[in-house]
Amino acid sequence: MxxxxxxxxxxxxxxxxxxxxxxxxxxxxxxxxxxxxxxxxxxxxxxxxxxxxxxxxxxxxxxxxxxxxxxxxxxxxxxxxxxxxxxxxxxxxxxxxxxxxxxxxxxxxxxxxxxxxxxxxxxxxxxxxxxxxxxxxxxxREGHPQSVKDAVGFICDEGFKATSYLLEAAKPASSEEKRLPAVNLAFGFDKSVFEWMSDQEWRGRRMGKAMQQLHRMANGNVVTDYAWNQLVSPVVDVGGGIGSLELAVLKEEQNAALRFTIFDIPKTIENAKKTWAVQPETASSRVSFVPGNFLAPSLDETYIPRGQPTYLIRHVLHDWTDEQVISILRNVRAAMVASPGHKFPFRSDD
Missing domain, CATH: 1.10.10.10 (Winged helix-like DNA-binding domain superfamily/Winged helix DNA-binding domain)
Structure with missing residues (x-):
């Protein structure tokens, strides 16, 4: 407005x-x-x-x-x-x-x-x-029911330091040079930020908690803002993190028939499973997990679930460059129109 x-x-x-x-x-x-x-x-x-x-x-x-x-x-x-x-x-x-x-x-x-x-x-x-x-x-405070301790830690650490390198990140790079995002320059790594966080367990844990806290704030009206019960299950949540959205949606009785598949990188899926292990069985039984990489060069290498009725991408695309966003959307589209029943070499559910 x-x-x-x-x-x-x-x-x-x-x-x-x-x-x-x-x-x-x-x-x-x-x-x-x-x-x-x-x-x-x-x-x-x-x-x-x-x-x-x-x-x-x-x-x-x-x-x-x-x-x-x-x-x-x-x-x-x-x-x-x-x-x-x-x-x-x-x-x-x-x-x-x-x-x-x-x-x-x-x-x-x-x-x-x-x-x-x-x-x-x-x-x-x-x-x-x-x-x-x-x-x-x-x-x-750590134990406060509305704690944002991890969210503030993430914003004032990774987020704050990354913004201090915007000038360096914005400088034109030669055709031979790999252009790195500001957060890579700030902390000195050459991989995706999510892989880097996964390699440092404490950062990965904090990131998971931070997303849960931030999404709890952002998810305040999410249940009433959309008719979730009209979706056809299973809903594949691409880049779903630890399942903060599902924590909100599945609490509501009108969404009792919904089932979700959370898709994310393997380390995040491990953290997601730990989060859902302590949730009521009535909710946790409706969530499954698939690890993979939506930026892999081919659909087979992504392990995105194929041929499912509903796909969801939320709070994801803003983290990536335009070229990477195109790759993500291309891979998800390919998974949507592919035949179901693709065999995964590994599953986090096992």
Missing amino acids: ATNYQSDPVYIAEQILQLTKANFDASNPQDDLLALYNAKIQLQGLCDNLLQNALGGLEYTILLAESCQESSALGFVNSLGVSDIIGDGKTTVEELGKASGADPRFLGIALSCLTKHNYFEEVGGFGTQVYKNNELSSLL
């Missing part, structure tokens, strides 16, 4: 107030999920517009440039497990330093940066350097 951008801060503030009252009033909740989603997007645009006009171009540009520092502070305290160390009590910066192995001076700076954004609470006011968790910082 396009935002009606204006240069008058008062007008923008009034628009924000009207939009908030119409969609976020607790006494009269918005029941149209699409309207609520659009309202959130519009609200973000209006708030950004208000900042631009209230601060002016110079201050806003510097604010945007310095946002990398706040991202770094969030990633720093998240990687050290500060929220888990604090737990349900309160802790001094010195105690946090001893428990995390980090210099308390750096911790104090990072925490001061984050308290400005309402993460953590400095007990007794500014300068005490005694902190406790609040609603926002608790989202960084």
Whole structure:
């Protein structure tokens, strides 16, 4: 939904107030999920517009440039497990330093940066350097039901470092030179990012958890946004990861007849099987797993299930170059029109 951008801060503030009252009033909740989603997007645009006009171009540009520092502070305290160390009590910066192995001076700076954004609470006011968790910082705790600890770790590590190499990645390469994505340059590897993560087990585990956390947020309305029960099973989820989508869809009674086949690289399938091993049998019995590689040069080498009634590609294509996307789609199309019953040399179900 396009935002009606204006240069008058008062007008923008009034628009924000009207939009908030119409969609976020607790006494009269918005029941149209699409309207609520659009309202959130519009609200973000209006708030950004208000900042631009209230601060002016110079201050806003510097604010945007310095946002990398706040991202770094969030990633720093998240990687050290500060929220888990604090737990349900309160802790001094010195105690946090001893428990995390980090210099308390750096911790104090990072925490001061984050308290400005309402993460953590400095007990007794500014300068005490005694902190406790609040609603926002608790989202960084490992056991929190809405934890985004792994998602923040992934974004502020692989994601953040990759963006710092955009200039190098954008430089023209000679015809003999292999052009590498920014994340490859940042971490110094020459394979796909998913293979690289799979080789480093802790990164692979974090990536799986991060995708589950991010998809839990993105999947909030996924069950009601689409008539899943009208699909013909089995549904082959190409690049389905650990099956975060299926975790949401199969919880709903109206989808009881659905069956899914999750297709991904072997290491991800191993992690998917571990995730589904602890799910209720009523759901896990409707999910099967096939390892393979949708970028392999031929259909036989991909091991994509052939001739199935439904294929799904979701949150996948944006990770690849245009040429790779064409290869993925070409392989999936070939699998769709091929005869079923292809024999796989290995199966993760066995």
